[in-house]
Amino acid sequence: MTDAERIARVQLARTKGVGPLTYSRFLETYGSGLAALEAFPERVRASGRGELKLYPADKVRREFDETDHIGARIILSGDEDYPELLGHLSPAPPVITVWGNTDLLKKPCVALVGARNASAAAMRIAHDMAHDLGNGGYTVVSGLARGVDTASHNGSLSTGTVAVIAGGIDNIYPAQNEKLRDQIKDTGLVVSESPFGHEPRANDFPRRNRLITGLSLGVVVIEAAQRSGSLISARTALEQGREVMAVPGSPLDNRTRGSNGLIRSGAILVENAEQVIEAIAPAAPSQASLFEMPDDDLDDETLEFSEEDRARIIQALSPTATTIADISLATGIPSRKCAILLVELELEGIAGSLPGGLVRRQN
Incomplete structure (x- = not known):
């Protein structure tokens, strides 16, 4: 793929109003990012949304330069080293930025998520489960948040862990996890879908959760309240065809009502890494795309x-x-x-x- 084509694809992906599905349809329809950019103005005029403007090419070039400067890389869907499981999502995230060892994504991955204000017991379970999964040949994926995420990353640092973040690849949130982020990018992998320098906002976290589950064969929820981001991750995992597991907790603790509810709804009850591995063992290493556009005997020009x-x-x-x-x-x-x-x-x-x-x- 030429540099011009890569810049064109990132332009399209970063354009406000163009989501992953619209992006994939543009590429399927026009065959390349450059052709899609050429057709974009006419498509916008036809839609009546004249205020939509393409993301500037100079910003994309600067993003490539800044990413390269810190030793990170931008990967596009369709690239050879784009994560296989993520590529089978429909639609796949068009652009991700990675910082660290991408070989970790070639191993089977398991997501561990849970409460930010986790109990000491949940932190211990997350740490030990992550440690044992890492030693068992699995890559632990989490979101670099406080609580369960932090314990999961710390437990699997020695074997390599993946931190998926909501902001730009250079952004630290929460700030107190800067040291942990640096350890992860040195021994593991940091992944982001946001542009370089982007400050995370509330609507960035569901996209981050979709990445966490999309990279993984299954997700384990360790302590989650009834209304929490972890339950959103569980729902997203189900939509992606991933295995959903949950660690049971005390009915007296509000922090476990969501995770206990998942078990009542059919999630697999797990208490240790061995049970997690047993639950995801039948899972296929990849899943077929749920959406394939039929071929038509039509030329675009006609x-x-x-x-x-x-x-x-x-x-x-x-x-x-x-x-x-x-x-x-x-x-x-x-x-x-x-x-x-x-x-x-x-x-x-x-x-x-x-x-x-x-x-x-x-x-």
């Missing part, structure tokens, strides 16, 4: 779009998520034309994308 096509697709959309193949079948419009028009409708805010390559009506 595609023509009418208001009738647009109206039929809008009519086919509903609040219930569906695939492009289903929309194509319902409307009689070839899937490639559906994909292009859905990009416009997504930019316009009429259609919305969901994990698994699904789309639904937004309003």
Whole structure:
């Protein structure tokens, strides 16, 4: 892949209003990042969202330079060293930045997540479980937060651990984990989906959680309240087809109500690394994409779009998520034309994308 193509793809991925699904559709439709950028203005005009502007190329070049300067790397979906499990997500995160030993992602990975205000017992369980998983040949993945995350990373430092962060690869959050982050990038791996220098915001953490579970065969929840980010991670893991496990806790502790609830809902009860390994052993090392766009016998140059096509697709959309193949079948419009028009409708805010390559009506 040429430097110009890499810059074009990062531009597209970093553009406000272009999510992973829209990004993947642009590449599928136009074949390259450079071609997608060329088509972008027309697609935006067709959507009626004239205020959408491409992320500047000079910012992307600076991001590559700054990332390279600290010894980190930007990896694009489609690159040879892009993590295999992550690549099977539909859609896969378009751009990740890695700092450290990417070979750790070639081993089977297990995510350990839990409360930031974890009890001493939960911290001990997380540390020991991570230590034993590392010694058992597994890579422990967590989010570099306080509490369970910190204990999990510390327990697996000697065997190599992966910290997935919400901010830019150079950003430290929380600040007190700067030393731990430095230890991890020296012996393990730090991963981010955000641009270099980005300060994490609340809406960045669900994306971070999707990365944590997407890199892993399964996720273990160790202490989680009823409303917590760990439960969001568990739900995301289920959507990705990952195994969900939970450590039981005292019913007298509010910090365990969410994790105990997961067990009542069907999550596998685990108490140690041996039980975790037993639970994920049947899991396939990779999973097939849930979404594949059928090939159409149409040349991009021959595609023509009418208001009738647009109206039929809008009519086919509903609040219930569906695939492009289903929309194509319902409307009689070839899937490639559906994909292009859905990009416009997504930019316009009429259609919305969901994990698994699904789309639904937004309003």
